[in-house]
């Protein structure tokens with residue numbers, strides 16, 4: 286039986302075989318290499334297990350397995366691992382760093398790979414370059430108005446349903462699992478979460494059209510594929526972002542495209558010619 290992400294701690298040590306992707310650099314060929322990991326505390330996280338394996342490799346003078354990590358508590362989106370074929374591993378709504386070894390059985394062979402997507406090239410071993418997401422975010426994932434400080438947040442009333450939906454979208458941690466899970470390497474779940482988060486709030490209205498047009502254009506330019514409604518993205522998402530946001534983004538995009546096409550040209554010479 287596969288344990289759930291939150292199943293009760295166990296005290297029985299387990300031993301597994303790690304079959305891990307090793308690739309020395311972006312242009313080098315990669316291959317799977319097996320490492321035994323014995324007598325593991327089942328309550329250690331998956332990343333702690335990699336730490337243990339790396340300690341052993343370093344003791345033997347071998348190159349440690351490179352993997353990306355930062356917060357180790359499911360909020361930064363850095364831990365980009367495909368575990369047994371699934372981005373972020375076996376549990377729904379759980380990041381790799383919050384997956385515990387008690388999720389696996391004694392004697393299991395666990396296959397670990399980097400996210401596989403053309404816009405996320407491998408840097409080394411399990412580390413991929415996901416700066417394409419930064420570029421999409423920089424294309425429009427912000428507001429340029431002064432939003433004030435925390436105490437100003439309540440000055441503009443926001444309907445509860447909109448606020449809730451905006452916060453659902455804001456859960457996206459930019460991990461890229463949606464891209465890795467998609468056969469088209471589509472980034473539409475990520476982009477739609479960012480577009481919807483700001484597009485649902487009053488502060489995001491002024492740039493709503495330019496935001497969706499520019500972010501989608503950047504996504505296409507960087508080689509991410511289109512959505513063909515397989516919903517693998519939302520199934521893999523550690524924050525359970527709904528694919529309904531993709532439909533919302535498409536509606537925004539169509540509206541923004543029409544408004545841009547029929548926008549009256551300004552005769553303003555503001556600035557003082």
Ligand code: SF4
Nearest residue numbers: 457458460461463522
């Ligand atoms: S939508 Fe989900 S899977 Fe995609 S980047 Fe955001 S948190 Fe990660």
Ligand code: FES
Nearest residue numbers: 357361362364382
């Ligand atoms: S290390 Fe931050 S989400 Fe996993």
